[in-house]
Amino acid sequence: MEPIDFDTLDYPVGNSVKECHSQYGLDFQNGHFYLPDYCPFGDFSSFENAVSILEQYAQLTPSFYLFGALPEIPNTIENKGVLLCRQMILTSKIQYPIIENIVKLEAAHLEDLLGLVRLVYPEYFKPQTAAMGNYYGIYRQNQLVAVTGERMQMNHFIEVSAVITHPEHIGKGYAKQLVTHTANAIFDQHKIPFLHVADQNVGAIHVYESLGFSTRKKINIWHLVKK
Structure with a gap:
């Protein structure tokens, strides 16, 4: 049986889009997002090109949610606050x-x-x-x-x-x-x-x-x- 890596839960959006939900997702290499009609969620495995990636995703939806750490955001996007959740x-x-x-x-x-x-x-x-x-x-x-x-x-x-x-x-x-x-x-x-x-x-x-x-x-x- 393949061993279970619980660390994949640290990036739930990215690993879902890469593993089981690729048909519903957008992969920007280090930034991973769902198509907004399915789920306006994203996360980053690293912050390289994060500003450009966020600008591209914001063209698809005016409101969305990022899981995990927050990268630098472009001046065209406003941070409306954070919700602390338990996983x-x-x-x-x-x-x-x-x-x-x-x-x-x-x-x-x-x-x-x-x-x-x-x-x-x-x-x-x-x-x-x-x-x-x-x-x-x-x-x-x-x-x-x-x-x-x-x-x-x-x-x-x-x-x-x-x-x-x-x-x-x-x-x-x-x-x-x-x-x-x-x-x-x-x-x-x-x-x-x-x-x-x-x-x-x-x-x-x-x-x-x-x-x-x-x-x-x-x-x-x-x-x-x-x-």
């Missing part, structure tokens, strides 16, 4: 009861998914994000009330993402069940689940820790906007 990983399947009917979301569910995202989580989810992996949901009376899915993907890792519950349905255990289902499905693909969560989101961190996730490292996510 958390899971080492074994979750033993948590799933009592709801969890549906794998297909093309017919896309408008329901995008509607829920627009309501709760509009910043990071783009029109083609759902094409990056599997998404799962819980319906109540024909309304999609909670979702979780997969985003960045590497040879050995898949990111759990879009853990979203409709505000009127919080506190019913939907998120725990969906994260359990999604993470265990990632293990079934012989990969390791990981996720990113804001460091100040102590409630979500507690939920993830209760399911077995542990913090691997803290990582900065910078919001850059074209002036």
Whole structure:
């Protein structure tokens, strides 16, 4: 079995674009980005030509996010601030009861998914994000009330993402069940689940820790906007 290099998680965007998501990405040699209709994310393995690379990417989208260290940015781009996140990983399947009917979301569910995202989580989810992996949901009376899915993907890792519950349905255990289902499905693909969560989101961190996730490292996510 090929040994697992956990250091690839230090550059989650670049290694996803180089390994499993090349069709969704842009490779500037040392700067790596997703096509913005899929995911407006990037990171740098080194800062050579970073100013030029950022200028080129900003021609494609007026607002995007950089993971990790921040290079020098051109004067045409504004740094809107940084979000400190925990990168958390899971080492074994979750033993948590799933009592709801969890549906794998297909093309017919896309408008329901995008509607829920627009309501709760509009910043990071783009029109083609759902094409990056599997998404799962819980319906109540024909309304999609909670979702979780997969985003960045590497040879050995898949990111759990879009853990979203409709505000009127919080506190019913939907998120725990969906994260359990999604993470265990990632293990079934012989990969390791990981996720990113804001460091100040102590409630979500507690939920993830209760399911077995542990913090691997803290990582900065910078919001850059074209002036």
